[in-house]
Amino acid sequence: MSTRPKAQPLLELKNLRRSFGGTKAVNGVSLTVYKGEILGIIGRSGAGKSTLIRCINGLEKPDSGSIFYKSRDSAGLTLEESRQMRRRIAMIFQQFNLLSSRTIIDNVALPLKLAGMSKIARRQKAAELLQTVGLGGKEQHYPAFLSGGQKQRVGIARALAAGPDILLSDEASSALDPETTQAILQLLREINRKMGVTIILITHEMEVIRAIADRLIVLDKGKIVEQGAVKDIFARPQAAATRALLQTIIPSLPPALAAQLRPQGHEAVIEFHLSGAAANTPFLQDLQRDTGAIARIIHGGMDTIQGERQGRFFLALNAGDKAKLAQALAWLAAKGDKSEVLGYV
Amino acid sequence: MSDWELLQKLLGPALWDTIWTMAAASFFALLFGLPLGLLLYATAKGHLFENAWINRPLSAFITALRAVPFIILAVSLIPLTRLIVGTSIGNSAAVFVLSITAIPFYARMAELSFREVDKNLIQAVLSMGATRLQTLREVVLPESLPSLISGFTVTIIAIIAASSMVGFIGGNGLGRLAISYGYQRYNVTIMIAVIAVLIALNVAVQWFGDRLAQKAARVK
Ligand SMILES: Nc1ncnc2c1ncn2[C@@H]1O[C@H](COP(=O)(O)OP(=O)(O)OP(=O)(O)O)[C@@H](O)[C@H]1O
Ligand SMILES: [Mg+2]
Numbered sequence: 001m002s003t004r005p006k007a008q009p010l011l012e013l014k015n016l017r018r019s020f021g022g023t024k025a026v027n028g029v030s031l032t033v034y035k036g037e038i039l040g041i042i043g044r045s046g047a048g049k050s051t052l053i054r055c056i057n058g059l060e061k062p063d064s065g066s067i068f069y070k071s072r073d074s075a076g077l078t079l080e081e082s083r084q085m086r087r088r089i090a091m092i093f094q095q096f097n098l099l100s101s102r103t104i105i106d107n108v109a110l111p112l113k114l115a116g117m118s119k120i121a122r123r124q125k126a127a128e129l130l131q132t133v134g135l136g137g138k139e140q141h142y143p144a145f146l147s148g149g150q151k152q153r154v155g156i157a158r159a160l161a162a163g164p165d166i167l168l169s170d171e172a173s174s175a176l177d178p179e180t181t182q183a184i185l186q187l188l189r190e191i192n193r194k195m196g197v198t199i200i201l202i203t204h205e206m207e208v209i210r211a212i213a214d215r216l217i218v219l220d221k222g223k224i225v226e227q228g229a230v231k232d233i234f235a236r237p238q239a240a241a242t243r244a245l246l247q248t249i250i251p252s253l254p255p256a257l258a259a260q261l262r263p264q265g266h267e268a269v270i271e272f273h274l275s276g277a278a279a280n281t282p283f284l285q286d287l288q289r290d291t292g293a294i295a296r297i298i299h300g301g302m303d304t305i306q307g308e309r310q311g312r313f314f315l316a317l318n319a320g321d322k323a324k325l326a327q328a329l330a331w332l333a334a335k336g337d338k339s340e341v342l343g344y345v
Numbered sequence: 346m347s348d349w350e351l352l353q354k355l356l357g358p359a360l361w362d363t364i365w366t367m368a369a370a371s372f373f374a375l376l377f378g379l380p381l382g383l384l385l386y387a388t389a390k391g392h393l394f395e396n397a398w399i400n401r402p403l404s405a406f407i408t409a410l411r412a413v414p415f416i417i418l419a420v421s422l423i424p425l426t427r428l429i430v431g432t433s434i435g436n437s438a439a440v441f442v443l444s445i446t447a448i449p450f451y452a453r454m455a456e457l458s459f460r461e462v463d464k465n466l467i468q469a470v471l472s473m474g475a476t477r478l479q480t481l482r483e484v485v486l487p488e489s490l491p492s493l494i495s496g497f498t499v500t501i502i503a504i505i506a507a508s509s510m511v512g513f514i515g516g517n518g519l520g521r522l523a524i525s526y527g528y529q530r531y532n533v534t535i536m537i538a539v540i541a542v543l544i545a546l547n548v549a550v551q552w553f554g555d556r557l558a559q560k561a562a563r564v565k
Contacts, residue, residue: 057472058472059468059471059472083474083475083476084474085474086471086472086473086474087473087474090473091469091472093465093469095465097463097465097466097468097469099466099483099484099487099488100488100562100563100564101487101488101490101561101563102487110470110473110483111473111474113483114470114473114474114475114479114483115474142563142564144563144564162473162474
């Protein structure tokens with residue numbers, strides 16, 4: 001977490017660039033991944049997320065810039081050393097990428113086989129991992145017989161087999177239904193907490209970030225446009241790209257209500273966001289006590305992000321006259337993260 | 346001799362010759378075609394061992410060989426057959442010419458099978474730190490097995506078809522029987538019998554191949 005004072009850098013990217021023809025897929029990205037965190041990287045389709053992650057695990061060669069893994073420049077590694085590094089950085093995929101010709105247990109054991117471990121030892125390790133991900137008893141099945149969620153569990157067990165420091169997830173839950181997605185995300189959280197595996201989570205869904213990420217990096221057109229603790233970015237998004245991505249999970253004014261908005265009226269409709277300590281106060285009562293303005297909630301609600309209470313409301317506020325309205329708005333602005341008059345009814 | 350007695354006397358040995366030639370030529374098609382197919386696949390552009398210096402000439406050679414119709418190839422190969430097998434007629438000679446045509450055929454079929462392997466899967470295994478050879482052995486070969494089997498089934502059937510034609514240039518087997526009795530002496534009984542046996546043989550090979558491929562696919 002960014003707030004952890006003694007966070008230890010595990011992976012550092014410095015000014016990474018990668019273009020395809022004229023497309024600057026990754027255009028000067030510098031970032032640090034700290035040991036033990038869950039770092040979310042979000043961006044719209046084509047923002048360069050997959051290219052970035054492929055540079056990290058060596059499947060793509062950056063045009064320029066450097067990658068430091070445990071303070072060692074990966075450019076200076078021999079072929080064998082970079083293979084070793086790849087084993088420390090495991091990956092799970094949207095399409096699972098399991099071998100259809102192998103049983104579940106042999107899929108999980110594959111990284112160990114590649115590393116030259118004996119059959120008995122790797123089967124034993126794989127069986128343990130299948131227990132960990134909740135697939136005990138399915139060892140001898142083939143992937144074709146599993147559901148998407150189960151396949152991803154196999155993918156996770158396989159990624160863990162070589163005992164990696166970092167787990168890269170490229171849209172690992174995007175092919176799954178919401179319920180299964182949550183189960184997979186909780187499994188990743190558990191792995192992060194219990195095994196201390198650092199996780200880099202790539203997604204275009206804020207819902208995924210919201211569920212488990214500690215820290216968030218927003219990527220747009222190959223560049224980082226915003227980064228910080230998830231709760232801070234959710235409460236006070238700065239970049240336009242971030243706001244657009246947040247649109248999907250924060251409440252917006254229902255069209256029927258939006259259609260009633262007028263330039264003038266006796267009630268002001270206000271979008272009001274608040275977080276932290278302020279979110280735990282009876283703010284509508286306080287507003288009335290301090291300013292005399294009466295507000296009612298017409299839409300929205302409270303949420304908990306990373307243990308922090310955050311509220312997003314649409315208020316209809318009756319202040320009486322213009323001066324009182326200004327006073328009430330100033331009060332709200334001081335109290336919350338956002339207070340914006342959308343119109344009047 | 347009645348047709349029936351003739352059939353009883355000739356059909357058994359002819360079928361045996363055909364099966365023997367077919368089996369031997371199929372064996373060589375697999376033995377040489379599979380590695381050639383793998384080489385074609387692996388050295389192609391964008392694949393694990395990309396190498397135009399190997400891929401282009403090899404690919405051109407295989408295409409050229411495949412361009413010659415079988416019967417013309419078989420005739421033009423007679424001197425070479427004599428040199429290598431010692432004779433240009435009989436089963437061994439037939440196996441030789443059939444192999445020469447079946448090897449490039451199966452090499453192409455195998456190449457296609459390898460290409461069907463999901464590239465993402467290969468990348469996934471490379472990202473685990475696999476070497477390129479490990480990737481071929483652990484992913485490309487096992488994952489394409491069902492398709493390799495189907496391709497081999499098609500190859501065997503092509504070999505059976507070609508082996509009948511070998512009858513024209515001194516090969517034994519069902520083809521020869523059909524030509525010398527069915528065609529030259531117009532013996533309808535023998536002709537029909539040969540056709541029936543060929544159909545049965547094809548159906549059996551196809552059925553067996555399908556079963557095997559399905560078993561290897563691990564989806565049922
Ligand atoms: N191998 C490639 N060849 C050509 N262009 C590529 C290649 N890989 C990526 N690109 C381009 O680079 C840009 C970034 O692609 P990338 O796959 O990294 O995006 P992404 O953020 O992962 O998107 P998505 O959410 O759709 O997966 C896109 O414009 C894409 O078309
Ligand atoms: Mg992507």
